[in-house]
Amino acid sequence: MTPEETQRYSRHFSLPHLGVAGQKRLKRSKILCIGAGGLGSPALHYLCAAGVGTLGIIDHDRVELSNLQRQILYNVKDIGQLKTLAAKSRLLKQNPNIDIIAHPEKLTEKNALSIIQDYDIVLDGTDNFNARYLINDACCVLGKPNIYAGVFQFSGECSVFMPNNGPCYRCLYDTPPSISPNCSEAGVLGVVPGIMGTIQATEALKLALGQCSSLVGKVLRFNALNLTFETFTLSANPDCPLCSNGQSFYDLSHHHSQELCTMTSLNNDASTSTIEYITPQALKTLMEQNSDFILLDVREPEEYEECNLAGLLIPLRELNLRHHELDKEKSIIVHCRMDGRSLQAAEFLCQIGFPTVKYLKGGIVAWAQEIGDMPNISIPL
Amino acid sequence: MQIILFNNVSLSMERELTLAELLVQQGYEENGFAVAVNQTFVPRSTYASVCIREGDKVDVIVPMQGG
Secondary structure (H helix, E strand, C coil): CCHHHHHHCHHHHCCCCCHHHHHHHHHHCEEEEECCCCCHHHHHHHHHHHCCCEEEEECCCECCHHHCCCCCCCCHHHCCCEHHHHHHHHHHHHCCCCEEEEECCCCCCCCHHHHHCCCCEEEECCCCHHHHHHHHHHHHHHCCCEEEEEEEECEEEEEEECCCCCCCHHHHCCCCCCCCCCHHHHCECCHHHHHHHHHHHHHHHHHHCCCCCCCECEEEEEECCCCEEEEEECCCCCCCCCCECECCCCCCHHHHCCCCCCCCCCCCCHHHCCCEEECHHHHHHHHHCCCCEEEEECCCHHHHHHEECCCEECCHHHHHHHHHHCCCCCEEEEECCCCHHHHHHHHHHHHCCCCCEEEECCHHHHHHHHCCCCCEECCCC | CEEEEECCEEEEECCCEEHHHHHHHCCCCCCCCEEEECCEEECHHHCCCCEECCCCEEEEECCCCEC
16 A cells, blocks of 8 residues: 555544455455446445445446536536546546546446456446346346445435345346336436435445445335435345246346346257357367366256266356356366256356357267266266 | 324224235235335235234335436
């Protein structure tokens, strides 16, 4: 830490849970703010001031005059500019010690996983349901904490969704309302997103410092008119398509449909997949040539014990948390018993940026039928 | 008579109702909202089996999409 930083963050150093070690932790943290509007403005300001080392900002909008009533990142000169670039310029004046990555694009099912995967924590400061369901699903797929807030007129709500450890946005709202006005239609008191965005920043800093969030399994609702904060308890919904039986999908292909918020079945159909396959014979040849690739087995440990091809075992349900164990430089061949799980795993790995991923067509069953030779087998298939 | 608090307004029910019956009575027939009984959210699949009694607090929570 430089002398300038020591002076800048001096008010943090005597705080319990923070201190110099905590400040270094903040500096190592990477937080992504999706939406740089009413919620994102205060959240980004405080995260930047606190010394979070890397702040990502994703937004495809440009600054408009009607934004200035609440979006405190911007001023009159920014009108017409991309929000991400105007925000970056403003924030770097506040704290030039941090990295700010502007993503001036719309979050879609195609870029969500590749953008989000580089960050530790996500703040949802968007203004529409499609984006909120997309962020929720992407964070569940990647195992990233999602700090959610929404506002309406004089009210706001906030919750923290921790994948694999608590409910998600779909547990709370299984479907969006058929009609729901946004801020431009219904209006919003400017300080309401200010308060809610600041609460999002508070929870983000706590998570970055390794503390628990107070809003996991809770929904905080704020009403500015009677100045009340109400807390509700939320458990994982047994009917939630994401949380009900572990993770039931591993990509965002269901967001391709027109009704982006609606869950449809995941793409595990080999006939519609664009993932390349490799035949058992071709795999055998690669093995004999000692080619440099990773054979990834995404079955369960019990299946692996029965018979295996000496591949690296990461069960599909753990892949979102353990994909860091795989070397991105190497090509990856995924297999399961047949094709279902390996295709989901391969599509997931492709979406988060693995350049060469193939799956073993027919899985270990096809290998047993076509090659027969199985070095690690204790029980016949 | 059973007195409950529905969306922070006092409401009299002639008898105990299931949450599903109460919602229909109050005009909430579509999806797109969540319901909390005594500050705890209730999964939609249990609306027909949750009984609302004297003194209960029921809140229909509509998501806020603004940001």
